Amino acid sequence: xxxxxxxxxxxxxxxxxxxxxxxxxxxxxxxxxxxxxxxxxxxxxxxxxxxxxxxxxxxxx
Numbered sequence: 001x002x003x004x005x006x007x008x009x010x011x012x013x014x015x016x017x018x019x020x021x022x023x024x025x026x027x028x029x030x031x032x033x034x035x036x037x038x039x040x041x042x043x044x045x046x047x048x049x050x051x052x053x054x055x056x057x058x059x060x061x
Contacts, residue, residue: 005030 007021007030020026
């Protein structure tokens with residue numbers, strides 16, 4: 001299943017064609033961003049988004 005996140009390496013992919021959110025090479029960056037998001041949600045009292053229970057459609061390009 002594709003990631004719920006999008007993360008792009010703008011230095012190597014300025015057109016944002018390859019989502020690297022699930023790439024193990026970027027796991028540390030993703031973990032840092034997830035921790036920062038959780039910290040900010042706590043600081044501002046923002047509840048995490050819980051979307052509808054709808055399966056994601058992967059449309060062919």
